[in-house]
Amino acid sequence: MRRSRLYIVIVGLLVSAIACDGAKNQDFIDYIKIGEDSYLGVSKVQEGLEVPWDIQFNESTNSIFVAEIKGGISEIDLNTNAINKVYNVPNVFHRRTAGLLGMALHPDFDQKPFIYVCYTIKEGDSVYAELTKLEYKDKKIISNKPLLKIEGANGHNGSRLIFDSKGYLYWATGDAHSLTHAQDSTTLNGKVLRMTDDGQIPPDNPISNSYVYAWGFRNIQGMTITSKGNLMTSEHGDAIEDEINWVRPLNNYGWIDIEGYHDTEKEKLIVSKSPRTEPIKAWTPVIAPAGLKYYGHSVIPEWNNSLLLVSLKNQSLRVLKLDQSQTKINGEQVFLKDYYGRIRAVTTDSKGNIYIATSNKDWNPQKGFPLVGDDKILKIEKVNFTPQSYLNEYVEDIAQVKDGKTLYNMYCASCHKEDGKGISGTFPPLIKTETVGNKEKLIHTILYGLTGEIEVSGVKYDQAMPSFQFLSDIDIAKITSYVRSSFGNSQSAIGETEVMINRKNTTKN
Ligand code: HEC
Structure with missing residues (x-):
């Protein structure tokens, strides 16, 4: 009698010890190898979300x-992973990348239980971004108390929110x-x-009576x-030069005159003035960076x-390794490449576990993609055993000679899609269209990009196509020849000359 009771107590302790340690072995859906005999486990926290x-x-x-793009705010209890709808932000205007975007929690949440959100709204024909x-x-x-309303648009609305340790709120627009x-x-x-x-202007802002802290984004x-x-x-470049910036007061980060490192003659001239x-x-090529989170925990020492x-x-x-001063990046590793699809948001908890959110329904x-169950929130945590199978770090083969298809998939497919079909109303198709059939016009479009409204096969397009002037003649020749002979097109190749x-x-028109 006594003995069996003791046994139950021990088993009970063991089970709760495993539960306290996070997800049980069988809850992990994948593992990632991050170092010699060092592994992370991935488990599902929530699914069926929308961006x-x-x-x-x-x-x-x-x-x-959780802030979803259509305006919903939910809360996930990490003891149970249960999700509870908290609010629907009224009047959110959602179209393509516009909608409910960044969110920040007051750093003194117990005393000041405030959630800050920024999102787009539409009044008449005008779009605004509101905090x-x-x-x-x-x-x-x-x-609900609106703090600030600024100009918005159908795209390029940013935006993220964050508090610093002194309790000031930053809004990246x-x-x-x-x-x-x-x-x-x-x-x-x-x-x-x-x-x-x-939402007031602090008296010690770098420009007196202005919200502006830094610009050129x-x-x-x-x-x-x-x-x-x-x-x-983290910031989106157009066709080139996505960036990470260390933002300091009164600094100008260069857009729209220059982007990326100051390495061209034109850029050096601008900077000298x-x-x-x-x-x-x-x-370059761009990666479309999204959520950014400092990781400072010893539980995953490789990523500390x-x-x-x-x-x-x-x-x-x-994983972008910082130097001791936390002002330079001196290492970069890539994980989960193409595995869960687009990833938009990342956060960490106080124990050093990492959470990421997919964006395959955007x-x-x-x-x-999307995969079954998208969009998901996944938890990534250290495991203390060696899993049977795991995902490795992704290492790009830079020595590989790139053919037209590879180059097209690198530079064009994110918008015009691998099959050249585009997205009706957003990215025009490249199948049997007038521009694809016209060599001069095709080369010109790629060299200089395109703005303003165009009509392709009876559908209107009003987004901008970035310029690809930075590509070499041979690469543009390979891409255009590939486009003209694929997706059902059967036109002649274009040469480097x-x-x-x-x-x-x-020149640009
Ligand atoms: C960031 C998204 C994006 C990328 C990347 C992109 N394009 Fe485009 N492209 C567009 C958009 C948007 C338009 C329509 C522009 C407009 O409405 O003025 C367009 C227009 C075009 C057109 C003209 C369509 C027509 O029928 O007039 C061609 C041709 C084209 N793109 C080819 C390419 C090629 C080749 C690449 C890769 C080198 C590429 N694009 C990369 C977004 C993109």
């Missing part, structure tokens, strides 16, 4: 708040597709703005603060003191 644009962990409630403070009580929102805002320090778009927790998609207090952002700050990391960056086009989780899903002559004799 969870931001996820934020809150310690006092041991929960994760609102929500009051949370008993798992519901009980009041998009340039709203404007050609002038980012370089105009008197407007609020294409900026990082700084304000009090009640295109479309910030991630923002975090390191343990030493450095503010970091008026100072611009270089990114601490840039990517790094920036975790998730990406959309590149569909991966990147406006631009990639081939093979034809591209060279076109580049020499033409």
Whole structure:
């Protein structure tokens, strides 16, 4: 009798010990190898979501708040993984990338239970981006106070929110597709703005009586603060030069005049006349960086003191190792490449576990996605055993000679799709169209990009096509020849010389 009771107690202790340690072995859906005999387990926290644009962990409630693009805010209890709808932000205007975007929780949430959200609204024909403070009580929102409204657009609305350790709120705004805002320090778009927790301009802002803290940004998609207090952002370039910036007051980050490292003659000339700050990391071809989170835990020592960056086009989780000063990136590793699809948001809990949110139900899903159960929130944590099978770090083969198909998939397929069909109303098809059939026009479009409204096969397109002037003549020849002989097209190839002559004799219209 006694003996069996003791036995039950021991088994009970063992079971609860495993439960306290996080997910049980059988809950893991995948494993990732991150070092010699060092593994992470991935488990599903929630599924069936629709573009969870931001996820934020809150310690006092041991929960994760989720903002979905159509306007819903939910809370996931991390003790049970149960999800509870908290609020629907009224008047959210959702189209393509516009909708409910960034979210921040007040750092003193126990005393000040406020959730800050930014989102787009539409009034008449005009789109605006609005920042609102929500009051949370008993798992519901009980009041709502708009703090600031700025210009918005159908795209390039940013935006992320974050508090610093002194309790100031930063709002990274998009340039709203404007050609002038980012370089105009008197407007609020294409900026990082700084304000009090009640939306007021702090007396010690770098420009007196202005929200503007730093400028020269295109479309910030991630923002975090390191343990030493450095503010970091991730930003979308157009066809080239995605960036990570270390944001400091009054600095100008260069858009729309320049982007990426200051490495061309034109850029060096601009910088010699008026100072611009270089990114601490840039990517060409672009990866479409999204959520950014400083990781500072010893539970995953390999990743301690790094920036975790998730990406959309590149569909991966990147670990960007910081130096001791947390101002330089001196290592980059890529995980989960193309495995869960587009990843938009990342957060960590106080134990050093990582959470990521997929974005496969957004406006631009990639081939093979969404997967069953998308969009998902996944938990990534350290495991103390050796799994039978696991995912490895992704290493790109840079020595590989790239053919037309590879180049097309690198530079064009994220928009026009691998099959050239595009997305009706958003990205035009490249199948038997007039432009694809016209060599000069095709080369010109790729060299200089395209803005303004066009009509292709009876459908209107009003988005911008970026310029690919940075590609070599031979690469453009390979891409255009591939397009003209694929997807049902059967036109002649384009040679390197034809591209060279076109580049020499033409300018942007
Ligand atoms: C970021 C998304 C994006 C990428 C990447 C992109 N395009 Fe485009 N492309 C567009 C959009 C949007 C338009 C329509 C522009 C407009 O409405 O003015 C367009 C238009 C075009 C057109 C003209 C269509 C017509 O019938 O007039 C061609 C041709 C084209 N793109 C080819 C390419 C090729 C080749 C690549 C790769 C080198 C590429 N694009 C990369 C978004 C993109």
